Amino acid sequence: MLNTVDNHVSNKTPSNLQHFTVAGLILEQLRILGVERIYGVVGDAVFGLMDAIAKQESISFKAVRHESVAALMASAEAKLTGRLGVCIAQMGPGLANLINGLGDAYLDKAPVLAISGQAPLNKIGTYYKQYINQQMLVHALSPYSQLIVHPDAVIDSLKQAVHTSVLHRTVSHLSIPEDLFAKLTTAQPFERPDISLPLTGSEVLQQILHRLRSAKKPMILVGNGARAAQEWIQTLAEIWGCGIALSYGATGIIPDANPWMLSGLGEGGNPLLTEMFQHADVVLSIETSWWPDGYVPHAAQVIQVAKHQADVGAAVPVDIGVVGDPVSIIPPLIEGLKDHVPNQAWLVQIQQCKQAWSVQTEVERNHSSSPLHPASVIQQIEHNMDEDAIIALDEGDATLWFLRNFRAKRQQILLSNRWRTMGFGLPAAMSAKLCSPEKQVICITGDGGLGMVMADLITAIRYNLPITVVVFNNGTLQMERDKMFIKGLQPEGTELTNPDFAMVAEACGWHAYRVNNNEHLNEALKQSRTSGKPVLLDVSIARIPYPDFTLQ
Known part of the structure; x- marks a missing residue:
């Protein structure tokens, strides 16, 4: 049940209206709009909303280890389904951490709603802990951002936020003071709008x-x-x-x-x-x-x-x-x-x-070496992939090699198209598996990208998401290294100090393999298909510059 005035009596009043708390009304409205899950990290400014989530069953909360991952998962869900993605965060630093994922949704035109807590009503504008003007913080990424200061204003603001996100495929944001969530409101939810495309004459x-x-x-x-x-x-x-x-x-x-x-x-x-x-x-x-x-x-x-x-x-x-x-x-x-x-x-x-391109890529794909050629890894992944699989790509060299060498059938690709943030792959893969649990989901990432979101390996275990993560591990930020060389610059900051990714994954509860040749890779990919757990393949990749980099 939603958090209403009295869960032991009828929610209907003589005027046929329901009585909600602000938190309860938000969740009821999101349920009507088809939202099934919310991603986020708990903080005291959103305790009231978390309490309401715990008291209902229509919308599940997916707790992650970093707010950036929450926003990236919401963005990935919106890209994959076309529906509204939702994430929540603590005021101040929590919202600041959402920014990276909100940037991805904004530039890739994914409908995402971000809800952040805010200082209590009587502390807004003071030196209260973590207080800032959050509307100014998200201004560049959110065409609609509003601070709600009265319980009866919540549904009008939520309607405008959803309208902005869905119709314009963008980010909207609501700041809600922590003491507003439990207050009663006379506002009522609205029905999902029926939106049709114009006809061409x-x-x-x-x-x-x-x-x-x-x-x-x-x-x-x-x-x-x-x-x-x-x-x-x-x-x-x-x-x-x-x-x-x-x-x-x-x-x-x-x-x-x-x-x-x-x-x-x-x-x-x-x-x-x-x-x-x-x-x-x-x-x-x-x-x-x-x-x-x-x-x-x-x-x-x-x-x-x-x-x-x-x-x-x-x-x-x-x-x-x-x-x-x-x-x-x-x-x-x-x-x-x-x-x-x-x-x-x-x-x-x-x-x-x-024909000429097919011949050229076939030569690349059939390299046999140790460390492995990036194109040969893509070929092995392709041979072990379902036709309707979802592939989550991180940002970096591995993505370019995939786009160049993968021979698709009808697989679906998720990537950070214009924002191009490192660390997108793992959150996107987890979101895809939540949305389409029946499908094979593979994440292709680099050692740099995985390093940014490694704490959320444990999230895949927590929610039993049997995805496969293939790590292109060559100990460097290859794309940045090569581009600096091309420009006649001395690379600095491109060498990586990596952990043993397989050991880290195993410590989180994953199945993991270290891969040094094509035979090992093929066998590990086959085993990953029948695993009931998430699987990580730590693949040793040769430092081969991407062929088409030129001086811009």
């Missing part, structure tokens, strides 16, 4: 079809938001006669086996694709804001399809912008192109590019 579709038919060198650029339309996109590519390029991190949206799929564009992608893409005369951009300088054409006509109006033209130079769901927009385009005759010369170039 036939006139706009005819304009798009005219551009598509005129193309001699067409390309489709696909982003992570297009997963639901993947079958339609593949059909469109075949009929239109175009190549398919992926935005950063969109691996798995289109299977690698698709004959028109040319891998990623730009960083972490297919370097042979760049010249082709620059020669495109019409580009259909679907659910992505990826338009990297130096990889894109200067004179192409660009058609952008996006679910959210704010995304149209924000980063992509658009000739025609369409707001709507690709699942609804692409089928009429396919119908309108059914008599289209593709440019055969362009199709030949697409196949040549795909």
Whole structure:
């Protein structure tokens, strides 16, 4: 039961209204909105909310060891499900620790609500411990941040926060004084809003079809938001006669086996694709804001399809912008192109590019050495992965090697796309397993990234999350080291002093393996699939510079 006036009597009043405490109303509202879990760290300013959580069963609390992990888990859940992610923290330092994860949600447009405690009402604005103006602290990352000072204001503020987060896919934040949670309120929860996408008129579709038919060198650029339309996109590519390029991190949206799929564009992608893409005369951009300088054409006509109006033209130079769901927009385009005759010369170039890249990556993937070549590790992971697995990528060299060498089927990727924070992988993997317990979840991280969140290895044990973590361990921040060399600088601060990751994981209750060759890696990956516990593979990686780093 929620924390109401009297849990032993009916919650209905003669006016058919429920009586809630502020904490109880917050939880009831989040339940109505479909929130299933809240991530956070307990502090005295949120005791009232924690008490209310303990007295109900609809929403579970996931306690982590650091608030940054809580916010990263909320962000990962929002990215994976499209639903509101929620995290809570103590006032002051607790909120400050959330900032890294909130930054990830903000830049990657993930709907996240952060709730922080605040000083008691009669101490706001004084020299009270840990007190700061928390709205100023989160201002750069949260378009809506409000201090609630009256029990009856909680639902209006919560409604605005949720509206901001969900409709604009961003971060919202509420500061709630610690003595407000237990106060009674006359406010009532609101129902979940029904939000529909705008429909595209036939006139706009005819304009798009005219551009598509005129193309001699067409390309489709696909982003992570297009997963639901993947079958339609593949059909469109075949009929239109175009190549398919992926935005950063969109691996798995289109299977690698698709004959028109040319891998990623730009960083972490297919370097042979760049010249082709620059020669495109019409580009259909679907659910992505990826338009990297130096990889894109200067004179192409660009058609952008996006679910959210704010995304149209924000980063992509658009000739025609369409707001709507690709699942609804692409089928009429396919119908309108059914008599289209593709440019055969362009199709030949697409196949040549795909074949040349396949040969190049196959050479990389089949290296046999100790320490292991990064590409060979990706190949082994690929061979031991379910088609519908979720892959959580950390930031760093390991991510680039994965995006370059992994041949996807229909796996789903989670990564810190624009914020690019180290330490994202483990929290994202744990969140993914909570959201999709039936799926295989693999985290690929570096020794630097894991070192930032290592305390939360114990969180995976606490909540019985059998994930697999593969650590690319070469004792250095490889990407920073290589980039400094490229710029003619002497690397400093890039060497790492690592613990024995396997021993640390075992001490936390994990199964762990130290891996030095491909045979050991393959066997450890196979064993991880049947383990009832989380599994960590500490893989010795050769210090091999990523091939496509150039002086920027």
